[in-house]
Amino acid sequence: MxxxxxxxxxxxxxxxxxxxxxxxxxxxxxxxxxxxxxxxxxxxxxxxxxxxxxxxxxxxxxxxxxxxxxxxxxxxxxxxxxxxxxxxxxxxxxxxxYRRASPNNTILLTEQCDHYCLMCSQPPKQIDDSWLLKEARDLVAMIPPETECLGFSGGEPTLYGQGFIDLLRHTKTSLPKTAIDVLSNGRAFKDMDFAKAYAEVQHPELMVGIPIYSDDAVRHDYVVQSRGAFDETIQGILNLKSLQQRVEIRIVIHRQTVDRLVQTCRFIARNLLFIDHVALMGLEITGFTRPNLDLLWIDPFEYKDVLSEAVTLLNSYGVPTSVYNHQLCTVNPDVTENYRKSISDWKNEYLEECVKCAKRRECGGLFSSSKLYKHSAYITAFPPDSVLPASKPPVNYPR
Missing domain, CATH: 3.50.30.10 (Phosphohistidine domain)
Known part of the structure; x- marks a missing residue:
C-alpha cells in the first residue's frame, strides 16, 4: 500500500x-x-x-x-x-x-452524492467541495497527453450538471488520446437533454460505469438507500445507449446482492444486451462497508459456484464480462478466462500465505483494507505444478 x-x-x-x-x-x-x-x-x-x-x-x-x-x-x-x-x-x-508510472489514476470530483450505498467506499458529505472541480480542470491541463487512461469519480460527478460536461470537453481537448472512465450512479442521464450534452462531447474513449445491484428494483433501491433509483438508473442507461455511448454495468457482490446475482445477470443479458461491459466486483472493506460488515460480508469462496453460473450466463450471451477484486484461490477455474488483476496498485497487498503461491503474479491479491479487517478464510497458495490460464489486464483502468 x-x-x-x-x-x-x-x-x-x-x-x-x-x-x-x-x-x-x-x-x-x-x-x-x-x-x-x-x-x-x-x-x-x-x-x-x-x-x-x-x-x-x-x-x-x-x-x-x-x-x-x-x-x-x-x-x-x-x-x-x-x-x-x-x-x-x-x-x-x-x-x-497523479503518478505518471501508474495505470491507476483517478480524480475525485466531489464527495457529494444522491445515494447512500450500504458499502460506499467514499461516504458522501454534505459540504461545498466545488473547488475539487476547479482543481480537476487544473490537474487535467498538467497531465501528460500520452497518459493511457484516467478516471473521474465521486461522490456523484454528474451533480455538477453542465460543470461536469465542461470538464469532459476540457479533458478531450487536453488529453485527446486518453481513455476516460467515469463512475456514476447513472440517474442524471434519465434526463435526455443531459444525456445528449454528455454524448455531444464526442470523446472517442469515454466510458461510464453504472451500478445495478439487483434485477429487483426494491432490492437495488435498498442497497443504494434511495427510493426510485432503479427505474431512473435503467432509464439513464437506455438513454445513453440510444445515443451510442459506452456503458459498463458494475455489480458489487455481497450478502445483499449475491442471492439474485444470476437473475440480475440474466436481466442484463435479456434487456440490456447492448451493454459494453459487465464488471462483477468483490467487496472493498472501507467506508460504509466497515460499520455494515455484518450485513454485507460473505466469503467469496462461499459464492464461487454462483459467480461461475453468472459468468457462464453472460458469456453465453456474448456480453463482455470481467471478474474484479477477487483472489484466484477463491474462484472456480472456469472463471479465470474472465478474471482480471484489478485492484489499484496503491491499495493492493498480499497475505503471507501468498508469498509461496505459484500463481501470485496472475492473482490480483487483496485490498489493503481487506488484509486489515476481513478476507476470505480460504486463501491458500497454489502449488508449483498448478496450471491456470493467465489473467487478463483490466478493461481500461482498475477501480
Whole structure:
C-alpha cells in the first residue's frame, strides 16, 4: 500500500497558498520551468529557483529563500518525474494526485452524492467541495497527453450538471488520446437533454460505469438507500445507449446482492444486451462497508459456484464480462478466462500465505483494507505444478 497523502515537516515556507505542482528530479530545467516544479532533491543538486523542494537530507535554508521546502520520508519514496502533487505550505499537507508510472489514476470530483450505498467506499458529505472541480480542470491541463487512461469519480460527478460536461470537453481537448472512465450512479442521464450534452462531447474513449445491484428494483433501491433509483438508473442507461455511448454495468457482490446475482445477470443479458461491459466486483472493506460488515460480508469462496453460473450466463450471451477484486484461490477455474488483476496498485497487498503461491503474479491479491479487517478464510497458495490460464489486464483502468 502506498501513502498518497499526509503531512510533511516544513523546513521553510514562502507563504504560498496551496498549489498543484509537478515533481522533477532534474535540476537543469529552465528558470521558467522551475516555478512549476517541485525538485526531488538529491545530494549535489542546485535547488535555486524551484517553487518547492522535497528533500530527505538536511537542508541549508539559505539556499532557497523563495522556495517551499519540505522533509519527506521513506513512505514517499515512490515519487518520481512527472508525478503531480497538491502542496500546502501552511500546514505541510501533501497529496499525490497523479503518478505518471501508474495505470491507476483517478480524480475525485466531489464527495457529494444522491445515494447512500450500504458499502460506499467514499461516504458522501454534505459540504461545498466545488473547488475539487476547479482543481480537476487544473490537474487535467498538467497531465501528460500520452497518459493511457484516467478516471473521474465521486461522490456523484454528474451533480455538477453542465460543470461536469465542461470538464469532459476540457479533458478531450487536453488529453485527446486518453481513455476516460467515469463512475456514476447513472440517474442524471434519465434526463435526455443531459444525456445528449454528455454524448455531444464526442470523446472517442469515454466510458461510464453504472451500478445495478439487483434485477429487483426494491432490492437495488435498498442497497443504494434511495427510493426510485432503479427505474431512473435503467432509464439513464437506455438513454445513453440510444445515443451510442459506452456503458459498463458494475455489480458489487455481497450478502445483499449475491442471492439474485444470476437473475440480475440474466436481466442484463435479456434487456440490456447492448451493454459494453459487465464488471462483477468483490467487496472493498472501507467506508460504509466497515460499520455494515455484518450485513454485507460473505466469503467469496462461499459464492464461487454462483459467480461461475453468472459468468457462464453472460458469456453465453456474448456480453463482455470481467471478474474484479477477487483472489484466484477463491474462484472456480472456469472463471479465470474472465478474471482480471484489478485492484489499484496503491491499495493492493498480499497475505503471507501468498508469498509461496505459484500463481501470485496472475492473482490480483487483496485490498489493503481487506488484509486489515476481513478476507476470505480460504486463501491458500497454489502449488508449483498448478496450471491456470493467465489473467487478463483490466478493461481500461482498475477501480
Amino acid at each position: 502506498l501513502k498518497l497523502h499526509g503531512r510533511l515537516p516544513i523546513i521553510q515556507t514562502a507563504a504560498n497558498p496551496p498549489y498543484l505542482i509537478t515533481v522533477t528530479t532534474d535540476d537543469r530545467v529552465s528558470p521558467e520551468a522551475r516555478q512549476t516544479r517541485a525538485l526531488l532533491m538529491r545530494q549535489g543538486m542546485n535547488p535555486e529557483g524551484f517553487k518547492a523542494i522535497l528533500t530527505d537530507q538536511p537542508y541549508p535554508v539559505t539556499q532557497a529563500q523563495q522556495s517551499d521546502v519540505f522533509q519527506i520520508g521513506e513512505e514517499y519514496a515512490y515519487l518520481n518525474d512527472g508525478d503531480i502533487l497538491r502542496l500546502d505550505p501552511a500546514s505541510g499537507a501533501i497529496r499525490c494526485l
